[in-house]
Amino acid sequence: xxxxxxxxxxxxxxxxxxxxxxxxxxxxxxxxxxxxxxxxxxxxxxxxxxxxxxxxxxxxxxxxxxxxxxxxxxxxxxxxxxxxxxxxxxxxxxxxxxxxxxxxxxxxxxxxxxxxxxxxxxxxxxxxxxxxxxxxxxxxxxxxxxxxxxxxxxxxxxxxxxxxxxxxxxxxxxxxxxxxxxxxxxxxxxxxxxxxxxxxxxxxxxxxxxxxxxxxxxxxxxxxxxxxxxxxxxxxxxxxxxxxxxxxxxxxxxxxxxxxxxxxxxxxxxxxxxxxxxxxxxxxxxxxxxxxxxxxxxxxxxxxxxxxxxxxxxxxxxxxxxxxxxxxxxxxxxxxxxxxxxxxxxxxxxxxxxxxxxxxxxxxxxxxxxxxxxxxxxxxxxxxxxx
Amino acid sequence: xxxxxxxxxxxxxxxxxxxxxxxxxxxxxxxxxxxxxxxxxxxxxxxxxxx
Numbered sequence: 001x002x003x004x005x006x007x008x009x010x011x012x013x014x015x016x017x018x019x020x021x022x023x024x025x026x027x028x029x030x031x032x033x034x035x036x037x038x039x040x041x042x043x044x045x046x047x048x049x050x051x052x053x054x055x056x057x058x059x060x061x062x063x064x065x066x067x068x069x070x071x072x073x074x075x076x077x078x079x080x081x082x083x084x085x086x087x088x089x090x091x092x093x094x095x096x097x098x099x100x101x102x103x104x105x106x107x108x109x110x111x112x113x114x115x116x117x118x119x120x121x122x123x124x125x126x127x128x129x130x131x132x133x134x135x136x137x138x139x140x141x142x143x144x145x146x147x148x149x150x151x152x153x154x155x156x157x158x159x160x161x162x163x164x165x166x167x168x169x170x171x172x173x174x175x176x177x178x179x180x181x182x183x184x185x186x187x188x189x190x191x192x193x194x195x196x197x198x199x200x201x202x203x204x205x206x207x208x209x210x211x212x213x214x215x216x217x218x219x220x221x222x223x224x225x226x227x228x229x230x231x232x233x234x235x236x237x238x239x240x241x242x243x244x245x246x247x248x249x250x251x252x253x254x255x256x257x258x259x260x261x262x263x264x265x266x267x268x269x270x271x272x273x274x275x276x277x278x279x280x281x282x283x284x285x286x287x288x289x290x291x292x293x294x295x296x297x298x299x300x301x302x303x304x305x306x307x308x309x310x311x312x313x314x315x316x317x318x319x320x321x322x323x324x325x326x327x328x329x330x331x332x333x334x335x336x337x338x339x340x341x342x343x344x345x346x347x348x349x350x351x352x353x354x355x356x357x358x359x360x361x362x363x364x365x366x367x368x369x370x371x372x373x374x375x376x377x378x379x380x381x382x383x384x385x386x387x
Numbered sequence: 388x389x390x391x392x393x394x395x396x397x398x399x400x401x402x403x404x405x406x407x408x409x410x411x412x413x414x415x416x417x418x419x420x421x422x423x424x425x426x427x428x429x430x431x432x433x434x435x436x437x438x
Contacts, residue, residue, distance in 0.1 A: 004414050011417075015424040023437045030437075121438070152436050156395050 029129045030119045030150075032143050033386035035376040036111070039098040041067035041357075045385060048110065051204065052186060052197025059153040060190050062115035063385055064201065065097055066108055067355075073105030074351030076209040076341055077202060077274075080111050082179050082264065084118035084145025087131065087298070088281050088329035089213030091142075095334060095372045096358050105345075105353035108201060112387050113212075114178045114194065116149035128295045133326075135370035137377075144298070148176035154190040164188055166261040174262065179212070182267035195267075202274045208351055209344055210276045212264040213333050215283030218306060218315040218324070222254050226336060227278040229256040229269040235347070236277055239339040247361045249328075251279070251336050275344070279336055281329040282317045299326050331364035396434065403430050 001007060038045065044066045049055035051064075078096065080089030093111045100107065112118045121129060121144075132139040151157070154176055161175040162168075164185055174180035175189055184196030202210060216223035228236035236253045243251055256265040256278075268276035284301040285293060291303055302323030310319035317324070338358060345352030359372060376384050410423040432438040 001415050001417055007417055008410070008420060011420050011424055015427065019428055019431060023432055023435065026432070026438045151433075152438070155392050 025129065026121060026123075029121055029143060030152075032130070032141075034142055036063075036094060036385045036387050037098055037374040037376055037379040038065065038383045038385060039067075039100060039374075041099075041101040041107070041355075042097065042383075043068040048194065048197045048201075051200040052193050054186055054193040055190075055197055058190060059116045059119060060114075060149065060194050062110060062112050063387060064108060064110050065385075066106060067097075067100055067102045068106045069102040069104045069354065071104040071354075074208040074344065074348060074353045075106040075108065075205055076211065076344075076353050077108040077110070077198070077205075077207050078211050078213065078337065079113040079198070079264070080213045081115075081118050081145065082113045082212055083147045083177075083214060084112070084114055084120070084143075085122060085127065085147050085286065086215035086283055087142065087144065088215050088283060088326060088333055089279075090118075091133070091326070091330045091369050092213055092333035092337070095330065095364075095369065096337070096355075098374055099372055100355050100358045103354040103356060105351070106205075107353065107355060108205065108207065110198070113198070114145075114149055114191070115387075116153040116190070117147065117176075117178075118143055118145035118387075120146035120148065120150035120152075122146045126293045128293070128298065131295045131298055133299075133370045133373065134368065135373050135375070137375040140370060140373050148173055149178070149191055151176070163261045164192060168261040170262060179214075179264055180262035182262055182264050183271040199268070199272060202268065202272045207272075207274045208348070208353070209340065210264065210268050210274045211337050211340060212276065212278045213337070214278060214280050215286065215329060216280040217287045218282045218284050218317050218319055219287050219289075219309070221316050223280050223282045224250060224317045224332075225252045225254045225280050226340075227254045227256050227265045227280065229258075229265055229276065231269050232265075232275040232277055235275065235340060235343045238343040239336055242339050242343070243332075243335050243361070247335055249332055249335075249361060251281075251332060277340055279333055281332045282324045283329060284319070284324050301325055301329075327365045327368055328361075330369050331359075331361035334358055334364060335361040399430050399433055403427060403434065406430070 049061045055061045080093040161170040181191040184192040226236040265278040
């Protein structure tokens with residue numbers, strides 16, 4: 001090699017050209033906050049670490065919103081961003097948070113349940129770092145997160161994750177997946193502390209219903225459904241039949257497998273008196289054989305490769321040129337959640353949870369998701385929370 | 388930060404020093420120089436707690 005000093009200087013320059021712009025993008029993503037305007041129903045906001053002290057001053061701590069009615073009744077907890085790359089759940093809970101008024105009972109909402117994952121990225125799959133929703137007052141920008149917590153917050157991963165307390169062997173990466181670490185423990189890995197704190201909320205507050213909101217691939221059999229264990233299955237079935245008959249969309253019931261541990265729809269029911277439900281809406285963006293993972297694809301769910309697979313009957317949901325847009329996914333989640341609350345309230349009038357001013361499927365499909373978000377620039381400062 | 392995580396950061400820092408030392412000592416192969424720097428990128432991003 002001639003003139004090694006000059007060659008090395010050039011290579012070091014190239015190294016910083018790669019490192020600095022790339023690193024800055026990732027740094028800004030991790031520290032980007034989404035302003036949430038607390039709606040008329042929000043009565044108090046606490047932190048998850050109030051129920052699990054091991055989360056204090058960690059990236060896994062996250063706001064917990066209480067919407068308490070004037071009349072006492074039952075209690076429900078809504079979780080989203082369990083997997084932070086499934087944004088329909090986050091948008092559904094934020095929509096409820098910004099608009100719902102609870103007349104009877106209490107709603108507890110944790111919009112970014114895996115807060116660390118919501119600040120993690122997935123550049124290996126070419127995910128966009130952000131996505132924007134069109135509203136009446138401009139574009140509202142959200143972080144696109146990842147399925148698992150950031151290794152910056154929980155590291156190293158074990159060779160095999162041994163689930164607590166069942167000791168089932170799970171994939172190493174599931175140690176950072178909060179939908180494998182239920183019911184958690186106060187002194188376990190960070191994600192077990194997260195699920196333990198949520199279990200503490202359910203036990204201390206005597207929560208009746210837990211709804212964990214997700215999205216799933218169109219090629220995955222457990223999609224477009226309500227997953228429920230034995231104790232929740234009657235209410236899930238009634239909710240599925242009602243939305244099908246009254247609102248015209250399918251969300252069938254899948255039984256929660258008893259031999260697969262760590263999942264919310266299994267462990268919440270087994271380790272508390274709460275009835276768990278896990279909602280899945282189809283998100284084509286997560287499928288593997290697709291075109292580029294663009295922001296547009298995330299929002300409209302249109303992909304020519306999936307369309308071709310649909311014609312060959314390889315998908316588990318109906319799929320045509322209209323794709324599977326975000327409005328449908330968020331609308332389904334809002335309607336199914338409201339229907340679960342209604343069915344539970346019918347069966348348990350003394351523990352009923354009455355919620356109004358949350359749009360349902362048809363309204364959201366017609367008006368778009370952005371219609372229901374409020375402009376932080378015009379909101380009272382004490383109503384704005386940075387998530 | 389748990390002790391095991393601190394240990395992993397120390398291991399990463401040790402690897403950075405090793406790779407950087409190899410980069411400094413290499414005088415013949417440009418390919419090896421480039422590879423040392425490519426290997427350094429994720430290690431540096433982790434030590435700086437960026438990724």
